[in-house]
Amino acid sequence: MPKVSEEYKKKRKEEILEIASRIFIEKGFEETTMTDIVEASQLSRGGVYKYFSSTDEMFKEIVKKYDQQRDVNIEKIIAESETAWQAIEEFLDRSEKNLINSGLGFGIVQFEYTVNSCRKENRTAYLIKRFEEVIKNLGRLIENGVQTNEFKPIQPVNAIIMFIINVLDGILLFRMLSIGIVAPEEVYIKEQISGLKMYLKGVLQVSEIN
Numbered sequence: 001m002p003k004v005s006e007e008y009k010k011k012r013k014e015e016i017l018e019i020a021s022r023i024f025i026e027k028g029f030e031e032t033t034m035t036d037i038v039e040a041s042q043l044s045r046g047g048v049y050k051y052f053s054s055t056d057e058m059f060k061e062i063v064k065k066y067d068q069q070r071d072v073n074i075e076k077i078i079a080e081s082e083t084a085w086q087a088i089e090e091f092l093d094r095s096e097k098n099l100i101n102s103g104l105g106f107g108i109v110q111f112e113y114t115v116n117s118c119r120k121e122n123r124t125a126y127l128i129k130r131f132e133e134v135i136k137n138l139g140r141l142i143e144n145g146v147q148t149n150e151f152k153p154i155q156p157v158n159a160i161i162m163f164i165i166n167v168l169d170g171i172l173l174f175r176m177l178s179i180g181i182v183a184p185e186e187v188y189i190k191e192q193i194s195g196l197k198m199y200l201k202g203v204l205q206v207s208e209i210n
């Protein structure tokens with residue numbers, strides 16, 4: 001039997017993950033089975049299980065890629081912004097654009113997975129680790145300004161980060177619940193992001209150097 005190259009394996013894994021991501025979005029994570037993915041991939045059962053043993057493993061691999069890209073984007077935003085406040089505005093502007101133009105996408109799958117996993121002990125360690133990573137990486141946007149004395153937070157940095165997460169996740173959740181009930185513009189995404197910026201400018205006591 002000919003030896004399969006690492007490049008081939010990587011490409012095959014990416015193809016399976018693309019299919020899994022699409023089905024997770026269409027059916028919901030909990031409703032998706034390995035059989036669904038095997039049939040959609042047109043591979044043999046062994047051809048899929050060779051790379052992934054469960055939908056849970058596929059989900060984590062997909063999220064890992066999204067998280068890596070988010071971290072790269074944050075570093076790039078910080079590097080390209082003249083001030084720490086401009087970096088935060090750019091991050092929020094991109095978040096707003098994604099919430100308006102990209103639909104629910106895989107974000108709603110992550111939301112569903114998190115909510116449904118709260119009572120599943122076998123997923124607790126993963127959720128805690130990922131939450132800590134999100135806090136850490138978003139925190140770089142604020143710590144960037146603290147280190148340059150551009151920000152003088154009047155609340156704990158982690159509390160501020162939690163507020164950012166709650167607003168962005170809250171918008172995503174309402175978008176999910178309001179499909180077919182209200183138009184996207186009636187979710188007032190722009191206005192809510194604008195309100196978040198006002199809160200941040202006040203709680204961070206942003207210096208006027210920008």
